[in-house]
């Protein structure tokens with residue numbers, strides 16, 4: 365059950381990386397990895413974030429968790445601005461925000477037992493030790509569908525899906541209110557992906573935490589999310605309730621993404637792919653609307669003016685000068701006041 369209260373509020377987040385070259389490693393350019401992103405995640409809600417590789421999804425994830433320092437913008441968790449908190453002040457908030465990474469092998473220390481991996485955050489935060497810790501770890505193993513007698517095994521003794529369950533148990537150990545999932549099933553076999561996604565859904569029902577769920581696969585995002593944000597070249601171009609986004613995509617890029625999703629039923633009409641060419645480089649992103657170089661509805665103003673997210677329906681926002689759903693020019697009122 366979701367709650368309208370925002371747990372996470374991200375406002376105008378920008379993250380630029382320096383590009384260095386030459387023997388002196390001088391700055392020769394800037395990667396606009398995230399370029400002014402605003403969104404919120406409600407209590408108990410899953411916000412899916414989709415977009416092609418390199419559009420800045422992981423950078424958003426890492427910025428939210430303060431694993432990278434944002435260039436500008438703000439991140440509020442439970443009403444507290446955590447953007448500039450120092451290490452000590454950040455500590456209690458670190459407990460509330462956990463991450464599950466894409467590669468369950470790379471993110472597990474091969475020299476630690478699965479039990480020690482899951483119990484480590486409890487020791488680091490001084491929350492449990494000895495027998496109490498063992499019991500808590502056993503309970504976490506059960507919650508993620510692992511047997512407590514597997515606690516003494518090492519990561520290589522588990523399958524890919526089981527390793528991701530260990531990562532999920534570790535993320536659960538501190539009782540977080542937000543779990544950021546950065547492509548958590550992309551490295552798994554398709555047959556295992558659904559099991560892990562269903563586990564994440566069950567855990568959310570039980571504990572009521574929120575997910576920021578990042579993936580490039582729309583089908584995966586569709587399964588788990590309540591709302592979906594679509595990213596393109598460091599920006600959010602559309603945010604809506606899942607059913608609304610899939611039934612009524614308004615941004616030409618979202619339409620293109622949906623048109624490329626395979627259709628299971630051969631009798632169903634497949635949309636023609638609506639997108640050509642490659643994503644431009646984030647080192648020199650296009651002026652105006654970043655999508656204008658690939659957009660079939662491009663107008664002159666798209667090349668110079670940057671559209672911002674604006675209301676396009678109930679809890680539906682689009683950053684586009686055109687109502688592309690009808691092909692009719694219907695300028696959406698530019699407003700920065702409304703947020704998802």
Ligand SMILES: Nc1ncnc2c1ncn2[C@@H]1O[C@H](COP(=O)(O)OP(=O)(O)OP(=O)(O)O)[C@@H](O)[C@H]1O
Nearest residue numbers: 381382395397416417418419420421422423424646
């Ligand atoms: N530490 C870094 N230094 C320089 N550029 C970086 C750094 N980290 C990311 N980038 C660049 O920032 C852009 C966004 O990267 P990011 O990993 O956030 O995208 P993504 O959507 O998560 O892609 P993927 O799904 O491939 O991980 C990319 O062009 C990437 O090369």
